[in-house]
Amino acid sequence: MSVDLETHRPRIMLVAGEPSGDALGGQLIRGLQFASSGEVEIFGVGGPHMRSAGLQSLFSLNDTSVMGLREVLPRFPRIVRRIRQAASFAKAMRPDVAVMIDSPDFTHHVAKRIRRISPDTRLIDYVAPQVWASRPGRAKAMATFFDHVLCLLPFEVPIFEKAGLKASFVGHPVVERVPSMGQGAAFRAQHGLAHGERILLLLPGSRTSEIRFLWQVFRSAIEKTEAAVGALTIVLPTVPTVSDRVRAHVAEWGRRVIVVEDAAQKSGAFDAADVALAASGTVSTELAMSATPMVIGYRVGALTAAIARPFIQVPFITLVNLILEREAIPEFVQEKCSADNLSSELIKLLTNHAARVEQVTASAQAIRALGLGDETPSLRAARTILKLLREPKRTERPV
Secondary structure, three states, X not given: OOOOOOOXXXXXXXXXXXXXXXXXXXXXXXXHHHHOOOOOEEEEEOOHHHHHOOOOEOOOHHHOOOOOHHHHHHHHHHHHHHHHHHHHHHHHHOOOEEEEEOXXXXXXXXXXXXXXXXXXXXXXXXXXXXXOOEOOOHHHHHOOOOOEEEEOOOOHHHHHHHOOOOEEEOOOHHHHOOOOOOHHXXXXXXXXXXXXXXXXXXXXXXOHHHHHHHHHHHHHHHHHHHHHHOXXXXXXXXXXXXXXXXHHHHHHHOOOXXXXXXXXXXXXXXXXXXXXXXXXXXXXXXXXXXXXXXXXXXXOOHHHHHHHHHHEOOOOOOHHHHHHOOOOOOEEEHHHOOHHHHHHHHHHHHHOHHHHHHHHHHHHHHHHHOOOOOOOHHHHHXXXXXXXXXXXXOOOOOO
């Protein structure tokens, strides 16, 4: 059954599970409002970005923004309750479409339960899981409960369609977060930083588990770097879900670290920074957008790593490297994520101008491939969702 958008105001449920999905959800809400001229009703689950765009969230993301076995197991009963709560909400609210945003370990369970208890609800996945990187069988499994998937990368579409799931390329939302250049000077002035004072961005992740596994090695890497190149000013952009833990670590460190949570402050910090040390994730693409040279590190628990390793099918974890098919951004994963390895690359970027220029040039090439300069990805995603509502709903699914 299709929806007549001329006579019916679309009712859309959005479900995010962690900060990165919340940021995408905030952009998508604004895209939906623009594409529908405000004639859309939106409800569901999100965080501060989605709330600032007008969403009244069913519950906080604190319960669901977890990763890794050690982190998930103690919260498992609460996560299950949130999955059931979100699915029951969908059944009660009867949206024209429910859009699951990123965080597949949470949102896909919500989608499966919605499919069971409210089989007529149209389900869309926004941000396809990287089935090309690991666990390719997930694409076929998704086709049994999703109606459509919105892909961030063009090569993902044929993978899902081959598995029996309709897909559309909408572009990577990070390209619409183009930083406003020139904010670096204002950031320096606000925090009393001299023009020549070197700034290192410290970005240890947006999940509690990431902070736990990366904080000490990142701290040691910075201390080794300073021993080689001299004092650095540390700026740490963070998000509300982990800000308390981050500030506790900073207090224990006993040195000046400028912690910022405001989006404008973060943009200014990116513009002002000389180099960044960051956890793998969307932030690496944001750094590429701001032309900030970076070093990427990532660690998970030993058990999580042992389980995941056999399924990993790609040589890199950083999107810029995946697009360029070479290691333009230095990245160190698991055992290789050591203070010595990280500091060696940080020192190179702080002392070798040619290395900085080479990385920034490569990053710009990758960003153009993600859709920079075209219609914004969130608006394309919004238009695709509204277009799908006009089409007959899928009735047959793979078994």
